[in-house]
Amino acid sequence: MSLANRNLVTIDNISNGEIEALFSVADEMADSINEQSGLCQGKIMANLFFEPSTRTRLSFEAAMLRLGGRVITAVDIGATSLAKGESIADMAKVVGSYADIIVIRHPWEGAAKVVADYAGIPVINAGDGSHEHPTQTLCDLYTLRKERQTIKNLRIALWGDLKHGRTVHSLIYALARFGATILFYPGPGLEIPEHVLKRLSTEYKGELQRCGALNQELKGSVFPVDAIYMTPSSPHQLTMLPDVNIQVELEAGVDALYVTRLQKERQSPTAEQQELKKNYPVVDKKLLTGKEFKKTLVMHPLPRVDELAYEVDADPRSMYFKQAAYGVPVRMALLALLLGAKDVAIPKADDSFARKVDYPVYKRDSGVKCLNRNCVSNQETETKYIKPEFKIVSFDPLTLRCIYCEHELEPQYIASSEWHQGKLENKKYHSANSHWVRKIKPENLIIFPSEKEAQAHQFKPSAWNRQ
Numbered sequence: 001m002s003l004a005n006r007n008l009v010t011i012d013n014i015s016n017g018e019i020e021a022l023f024s025v026a027d028e029m030a031d032s033i034n035e036q037s038g039l040c041q042g043k044i045m046a047n048l049f050f051e052p053s054t055r056t057r058l059s060f061e062a063a064m065l066r067l068g069g070r071v072i073t074a075v076d077i078g079a080t081s082l083a084k085g086e087s088i089a090d091m092a093k094v095v096g097s098y099a100d101i102i103v104i105r106h107p108w109e110g111a112a113k114v115v116a117d118y119a120g121i122p123v124i125n126a127g128d129g130s131h132e133h134p135t136q137t138l139c140d141l142y143t144l145r146k147e148r149q150t151i152k153n154l155r156i157a158l159w160g161d162l163k164h165g166r167t168v169h170s171l172i173y174a175l176a177r178f179g180a181t182i183l184f185y186p187g188p189g190l191e192i193p194e195h196v197l198k199r200l201s202t203e204y205k206g207e208l209q210r211c212g213a214l215n216q217e218l219k220g221s222v223f224p225v226d227a228i229y230m231t232p233s234s235p236h237q238l239t240m241l242p243d244v245n246i247q248v249e250l251e252a253g254v255d256a257l258y259v260t261r262l263q264k265e266r267q268s269p270t271a272e273q274q275e276l277k278k279n280y281p282v283v284d285k286k287l288l289t290g291k292e293f294k295k296t297l298v299m300h301p302l303p304r305v306d307e308l309a310y311e312v313d314a315d316p317r318s319m320y321f322k323q324a325a326y327g328v329p330v331r332m333a334l335l336a337l338l339l340g341a342k343d344v345a346i347p348k349a350d351d352s353f354a355r356k357v358d359y360p361v362y363k364r365d366s367g368v369k370c371l372n373r374n375c376v377s378n379q380e381t382e383t384k385y386i387k388p389e390f391k392i393v394s395f396d397p398l399t400l401r402c403i404y405c406e407h408e409l410e411p412q413y414i415a416s417s418e419w420h421q422g423k424l425e426n427k428k429y430h431s432a433n434s435h436w437v438r439k440i441k442p443e444n445l446i447i448f449p450s451e452k453e454a455q456a457h458q459f460k461p462s463a464w465n466r467q
């Protein structure tokens with residue numbers, strides 16, 4: 001099977017079997033890194049980096065050069081026509097006619113999807129705001145596989161800014177898919193977004209336990225665990241987990257501690273940020289003397305700031321420079337596969353840790369907008385052609401997931417498009433909490449963000465709403 005012409009916008013665009021196949025190609029690349037220069041000869045990669053980058057950008061460039069291809073680059077929005085008010089879609093169409101593959105990093109969540117929708121060539125997301133960073137996840141998984149041979153049943157602790165860290169968001173879904181247990185250790189005020197936790201509990205077969213107050217009682221715990229995602233012991237069984245005992249979990253030992261820095265560029269520089277900085281947890285030699293960290297791989301996507309002490313570098317448990325070095329063979333494999341320069345057999349992998357869900361789509365023009373201000377669908381230059389679009393991920397409560405940034409919202413009012421029977425007075429809107437949400441067929445559902453919007457569309461409150 002070939003991966004040619006595919007996009008990698010989120011980690012869900014690539015299956016477990018395809019990841020395994022990519023890793024076997026990465027092994028090949030690593031073994032003969034100097035001998036690959038014929039593979040992508042004549043191909044051009046456009047590197048569009050509209051946020052700072054060292055590792056991702058340079059490892060993509062090194063990967064393409066080692067494959068014998070060439071690279072064109074734009075690194076600053078100010079130096080491109082985006083600064084003149086050009087839309088991302090127009091830029092994507094143009095760059096798509098200059099290159100064979102695009103690698104994009106952009107501060108807006110969902111920007112990489114827009115590029116993929118319009119470029120007409122394969123697109124790789126190198127980080128879109130705090131949404132996802134799937135190729136970093138490939139490097140992280142590759143490191144875990146190299147060190148532990150498998151990902152299944154590993155206990156991975158995620159440390160630091162779990163709220164804004166895009167590497168963490170991609171990694172979580174991949175770990176759950178491969179059957180790992182995840183321990184969440186956020187810095188105070190930097191907990192994992194609710195929509196990510198919700199998705200973990202609805203789309204994967206493990207059990208999510210929020211620890212909250214319970215964990216205050218934990219004696220000797222180095223850092224408060226905020227939540228645990230326990231993988232099912234067998235993916236074919238329904239999970240029947242008794243109350244998770246965090247202390248027991250921790251004593252069993254952590255296989256990897258994935259440290260991240262405070263993503264200060266994703267917050268305004270306020271006094272609150274100073275607080276977050278002051279209280280940000282640090283991984284150092286002392287912490288690693290804890291018995292739960294005896295055999296722990298210390299990982300970090302880098303760059304580090306103050307959250308990971310330099311004294312850890314000499315410790316054999318430190319993995320972060322290896323992780324960064326794997327960026328070249330992993331990205332060589334990805335480029336060669338997406339450019340169709342290499343075919344690979346896709347092994348049958350265990351995909352049973354995730355549920356397959358086909359959600360209905362909602363894209364009516366009824367005033368519902370994504371609530372994430374940093375979403376590409378809310379930017380002035382993009383609203384001229386992007387129409388808000390959602391997956392209906394739940395009817396109880398009614399929940400929409402933006403197809404661009406994957407943030408969720410719970411709109412309060414609904415109606416049916418089958419209202420008329422010729423009578424205007426039948427045009428009624430209802431509360432989204434009423435039985436109507438299940439009565440109206442998804443294809444007939446109209447969703448309103450407010451009563452005002454419903455009335456602007458000439459709908460009147462139903463009896464239920466008037467009470």
Ligand code: NCD
Nearest residue numbers: 055056127167261301302303
């Ligand atoms: C990460 C990123 O850009 O999200 N860096 C990287 O690509 N290795 C992590 C970070 O910037 O903190």
